[in-house]
Amino acid sequence: MKLFKYLLCAMLFTSFNSFAQDDVTTEREQGHTNQNKFKQLYEEFSTPNMFRTGSGAPGPGYYQQQADYKMDIEIDDDKAKLYGEETITYTNNSPDELKYLWVQLDQNVRAKDSKTPLISNSVVRPVTTSSNAVTSYLKESFDGGFHIDEVKDVKGKDLAHMINRTMMRVELPKPMQSGDQFSFQIKWWYNINDHVKDGGRSGYEYFEENDNRAYVIAQFYPRMAVYNDVEGWQNSQFWGRDEFALPFGNFDVNITVPADHILDGTGVLTNREEVFTKDMMKRYNKAKKSYDEPVMIVTQDEAEKAEKSKSKKKKTWKLSAKMVRDFGFSTSRKFLWDMMAVKLGDKDVMAVSLYPKEGNPLWEQWSTKAVASTLKSYSRMTFDYPYHKAISVHAKQQGMEYPMICWNYGRPDKKGNYSDRTKYGMISVIIHEVGHNWFPMIINSDERQWTWMDEGLNTFTQYVAEQDFGEWHPGALSPNDKAYPSRRGPAKNIVRYMGGNQDYIAPIMTKGLNTYQFGNNAYSKPATALNILRETIMGRDLFDYSFSEYANRWKFKHPTPEDFFRTMEDASAVDLDWFWRGWFYSTDYTDIGIKEVKKFAVTSTPNESGNRIAKRNNIDPKDLVYFIEEGSEGYDESIKNGVAIDNLPTVKEYIMDNFTPAEQKEMNETPKFFYEVTFNKPGGLVMPLIVEYTYADGTKKRETYPAQIWRLNDKEVSKAIASNKEIVGVMVDPDLETADVDTSNNVWPKEVKESDFDKFKEKVRN
Incomplete structure (x- = not known):
């Protein structure tokens, strides 16, 4: 056999060489630049520097800013308004002098003068629903933007500021030097939107039958923008789709709501014994030792009783969080509440669910178990979950994430019946949104610029976690399903998009706002690419080691796409420039x-x-x-x-x-x-x-x-x-x-x- 291979290679080489000589023409072609698909990505990548190395790791000069918040928040449940006061302490860890600070005002995307509706294509259709006709042509736009009452320093002196749509520039009394801290105060309020009718990543759902609201509240406070070594201030406007870039910091937040509300959010509840009843405390202590089944902290009977009346009193819930990039919370008198402990390494984490009775029986059966399973899968693929809890909140038509808390859809009909599609949809969105705790809440990529870095990496890891869930919880699978029927991840599921009309396909490496087919481009294609990289090209051992290395290098930091690409190669000794170029920088397809x-x-x-x-x-x-x-x-x-x-x-x-x-x-x-x-x-x-x-x-x-x-x-x-x-x-x-x-x-x-x-x-x- 060895001899044959030698002779055959010699024969083929001789014949090919002879063919090449016979095919020489008298006219020479013009020269060309290197268009080889295996050309290295030096032209696409930034030059390594003291901040970010050629290996994909943070450099010796890497820095990131810090923004700490102290807030007092109150929700007026009768008028659906949120009032807030905050003190922001900003630390300049950069080597640069800063003359002003940029603050994000994301609620202004819903302001009456918002320009977001003006950039979307709209047509007059031959037929439409009555509700759509009213919303499009008759209804006055909702005024959901921030009303900024004050911007002052800590001594009460007004600070000059300018608002440009969703960004506010705050002028500093004197420039901040490297290492300086500056504290200032903002007072504001806004009308909370009905996210079911008006859309949005946060807001409330109104339940007419008992005149109650369930709130999922985020982007509710003026938030510091990111300043980094890549582009200075990340003050790109929020148009409504591409999400957020935020610095890490510490939060102390006091939230005042009606006394009969149940509330949870980002951070440690520091006054638990004040806001819990004795029965709730007993159940909570039991939940801390329950690793197999959730323990009800607030039962359905208790929630149904609470939603029938409204307390005129108030209660303040105090939450404190360290080293998080954002803050979210949810509150309602309608909420059931269950918890279960999850063992991760040498510590316990609490898996938590909040949901109205409308979510049952589906949510009581699977929500908290999906949270627990996700924590285990993502920890295995990256690093152990560093926070003390992860919360899943049931909210109609929602799927959104914040540190330690997320909102998720999936609701049975009024009789409590649900289809396989509803069940799998709910479990999948919980896995996805809880998974966002890693991407981008901890591995803090810039969603405004590179949506795929959080959605794509997260959707890939979601696929792994879904398969784990199906293996660990076979009772959740429908009789005809041998494995969890993941919608995104398998290569064959992206074929229709990859082979579609090139006029409506953009490379993955496109700013989120400007991509065609957002779901396919930012979620499905990068997730599929990484799954192929893991299963077909690198193999699980090499891929998993490199993926974990990236996660650990950049946890609690701000990575770029190049940091990911370079780390995957650095940790595996696999040259992947051809892969990144084809899958991420082009719209080429496989045939x-x-x-x-x-x-x-x-x-x-x-x-x-x-x-x-x-x-x-x-x-x-x-x-x-x-x-x-x-x-x-x-x-x-x-x-x-x-x-x-x-x-x-x-x-x-x-x-x-x-x-x-x-x-x-x-x-x-x-x-x-x-x-x-x-x-x-x-x-x-x-x-x-x-x-x-x-x-x-x-x-x-x-x-x-x-x-x-x-x-x-x-x-x-x-x-x-x-x-x-x-x-x-x-x-x-x-x-x-x-x-x-x-x-x-x-x-x-x-x-x-x-x-x-x-x-x-x-x-x-x-």
Whole structure:
């Protein structure tokens, strides 16, 4: 076998070299720049510096700013208004002098003069619903923007400030030098929106039957913008879709609500014994020791009783959080509340759910268990969850995340019935939103610029966590499902998008606001890319080690895309520039097929090509090994005579002269069949070539040729194959691992009707 491979390579090299010489033309082509798909990403990447190294790790000069908040918040439940006062202490850890500070006013996206509606396309449709007609043409726009009453220093002196839509510039009395701190105060209020009717990432849902609201409150306070080494102030306007970039800091927040409300949010509840009843405290202490089933802190009977009346008294809940980038909370008298402990490493974390009775029985069955499962899966893939709790809040039509708390959809009908779609949808959104605690709440990427860095990485890890959940909780699976039916992650699920109209597809490396098909671009495609990278290209061990290295390098820091790309290569010794370029910087798609398969037989009869080669190299034609292609004169006779390569006199002589007896003994499988398989690549995306060969005896062999096989010819490549068994079928990407958009060219021969191809087509259809 070794001899054959040597001779065959020599033969192919000689013939290809001869072909190249014969094909020289008199007219030379113009030169060109390097357009190779394997070109390194030096032009796309920033030059490493003292802040961010070429390895993808933070550099010796890396810094980040800190913003600490002390807040007093009150919700007027009758008028659905939020009032707040805050003191912000800003620390300048940068080496730069700062003349002013930028503060985000994200609620202004709902201000009456908001320009967000003006950038969206709108048309008059021939028919629409009555509600849509009223909302679009008759209803006055909701005034949900911030009303800033005061901006002062801590001595009560007014600070000059300017509001530009969703950003406010605060002028400093004197420039801040490196290491300086500055404290200032803001007083504000705003009308809370009905997020069910008017949309938005936070707000309230109104329950008409008992005149109650359930609040999910976020972006409720003026928040410091990020200042970093990449672009200085990140003061890009909030248009409503691409989310937030925020610095880390410490929060002390007092929230006053009606006395009969149940409330939870970011941070440690520091006055638990003041706001809990004795029964609630007993149940809470029990929950801290319950690792298998949630413990009800507030029961459904208690919640239903509370929603029938309204207290005129008030209660203040005090929350304190360290090293978080944001703050959110939820409150209502309608809430049931359950908790369960989760063991992570050497500490316990509390998995928590808040939901109105409208969420049951689904939420009581699966919400907190989904939280607990997520904490375990994400900790395994990255690092142990560092906070003391993770909360899932039921909110209609919501899916949004904040440190330690998130809101999630999924509601049964009024009789408590729900479909598989509702159940899986609820579990998946909980996994996704709880997972955002890692991306971007801790691994604090810039969502405003690179949406995929939080949504895509999180959706990939969500897929891993969903599969874990299905394995750990088989009772949650429907009878027909052997594994959790993840919507995003598997390669075949992205095929329709990848092969779609190029006019409406943007590269992943596009600012979130400007992408077409936001869900596919920011969530599905990067998640699929990483899943392919893990399963098909790198392997789980290399990928998981590198992914964890990235997470640990950049937890509680501000990574960029390049930091991720570089770390994945640095920790694995796998050159992935070709992969990042194809999947993240282009809209290329995968289409790899079989162009042709040629069969050859060994013959002892010299041919014309051999005579030319022998003459050119001054050797005896009898010293060459000859191959004859199927369909050529003499092929059938060679097959009939069964000429074996190791029976040729010159081959025997070569073996005797060049191989030891032990090596000769290894040559026990004489190849009888020879093939030249040519694979083509109509698609632009470089991917590994995964091939399954089927033999006449029904056995199969799988071969994965690395993506580098395309490095010298991006259009087609050929592989010479010697086999002691006849090949009757060749299939490219048999398990649909590469998101191939056209599988009609993936099988040879075209007319194959064996059960394997039928199964293959069934995979494609599904």
